Amino acid sequence: MILLPSSLFLFLLAIVFQHIVSQKINYFFGFRTRKTMKNQKNWEIAQVSFVRQLKVILDIRLYIQFYYALRISCSLF
Known part of the structure; x- marks a missing residue:
């Protein structure tokens, strides 16, 4: 069940x-690609969409892990 703590993290x-x-283009923090670092508008759009997509993917991953964890624990009894 190592995936659950990593998903929560x-x-x-x-x-x-x-x-x-x-808010400003940098080389240390944020979603960095050549296209996102090309101008400020691309940078801002990429940061917002990256977080939104990451949360959706991680939500799905957490739901699946909880489902299988409950399924396994119920089958033990």
């Missing part, structure tokens, strides 16, 4: 990214 990291959005 990544979900918390997504929340941190959401609240601490890098």
